[in-house]
Amino acid sequence: MNKKNAITFFYPSCVVAGTEFLFARLAKELSDQGYDVSIIDYVDGFMANLLKDTDVRLIPYERNITKVNMINIEFETCLIVPLSFLKKVTKEIIPNDKVKVLFWCIQPHNLVWNFRLWNYFKHLTSKQIAGVLSCIYPESKKGISNLLSRLHNLHSLLFMDEPNFSVNKSIFDLPFDSPNYLPIPIHNKSDNNSVRRKIQKDEINVAWLGRISIExxxxxxxxxxxxxxxxxxxNKKINIHIIGTGESEYMLKEKVPNIKVRLVLLGTMIGRELDKYLLENVDVLFATGTSCLEGAQLKIPSVMVDPSFTPYIREYKYTWLFERENYSLGNYVNxxxxxxxxxxxxxxxxxYKNATLGDRCYEYNNxxxxxSSVVEKLKDYINKCSVNLKEIAFDSEYSKIEFVNELSKIFSLCFYQAKGNICSLEILLTHIQREFLKSGYRKIALYASGGHTEKLLKFFHLINGIELCCIIDSNGGNWGKQIEGIEIISLNEAIERGVQAILISSYSFEEQIYKANIQTCNMHNIRLCKLYGYNNSQYVNMIWDEIGF
Incomplete structure (x- = not known):
């Protein structure tokens, strides 16, 4: 690969999770080797912060914008994106023939989760999902199958492991059997001379590492x-050290009163802090995906577990990392x-019996x-990649792909009506306003000024007695702008204007916004309310489907 060619990673996020680490690691390694590397991320994004002291260039991605602001990449580069961005990439980056595109499937449902109704069929098997798509999205399914086949033939489609390929082959009837694999890389801790912890006879320390998400x-x-x-x-004491946070954490707290084992909730840890804690406190690690590799690289005996949207059946069996095949980092249990x-x-x-487990996991990792080996494979794939962004944007099969259609809207409404009185986002927003009014809150605001708020306002019909007086945002660059005639201001100014209640208008950043502002709001007797987290999150699917991202 010619070093004058640039490489750009597109995955804006403020979340601490596997994909963010993955792209950051690759970006830094390629940059250290002399390549011209850029990332497209929020100014305060996770990758941007992690790579701020490196030669990796940041192309800012604006979170809080009132209109779509497409990024114009005017230099020759290979754009590396997750397969989930199949449609997003041409909506947010101006298509041109200078930008080659390499799609990487890094989660079995990476693409299918874009479809409306996803939350209602995500628990199904890949064959069952294929049937749903054939009924509701026949043209889109056919378009995806033909487009992915073309991308594969032109060396522009990669899969991280066998489950990623087999699930997508089953869902979209892919006509090829020999995928291009690019496994997930992990830093080689070559100086790792850690001595294995001696397991106590009557006490075992188990660890979980990873997000506590629904799957x-x-x-x-x-x-x-x-x-x-x-x-x-x-009759052994077992401590379970839980490293990670997520929206499903409440399910763990419900178990605490009914179990003998001790749960140690540690929140998020990364880097040296994580390594130190694992080495000093853990006998065996359980994890899904890339988190399992983190433990194995420290020579900690590591067990790979599989994701599931539904409770596990009793017959499920565990496997050591080194027992997995074709780079597998987990498949859905069903x-x-x-x-x-x-x-x-x-x-x-x-x-207890085998002292070599950690070494075997470590060797499997390496x-x-x-x-180093994954980067060499990636460079080879970049060199072979032969599809540019303009070709994708104007591809006849690409134009057939729609994640929302009229039939899916009808099914959505049927699902919601079956749940009860609150069967639409408009009704939910009215319900929230009535609750505010009942508590004496009349002056309200929305928090976050991105595209989500712009869409949410289309469903927002003010009831008598409620005034939507402003939109709050932490980004000073947006203060003074307007969305639908409503001014964007800071939280401090909102407080001065007498705002009494704030509704967070964000899915990805809802928890982050809540934690950052709840103390200030409490100090000023302001009600800070989650939209997706409202009433124990029972309306998440409805809201997300109607917002229609």
């Missing part, structure tokens, strides 16, 4: 239940025909996921 929390609950049963049967592996008690028994 992962059931794996963690399965581990807790199995550990609790083992603890009672074997995709398994049968379960091969070990019970929780067998895992612990093996742990043989399959070393950063």
């Amino acid at each position: 992962k929390v059931h794996a963690l609950i399965k581990i807790i239940d199995d550990a609790d049963e083992y603890s009672i049967m074997e 995709e398994f025909v049968d379960f091969k592996g070990h019970t929780f008690s067998e895992i612990i028994d093996i742990l 043989n399959n996921h070393s950063l």
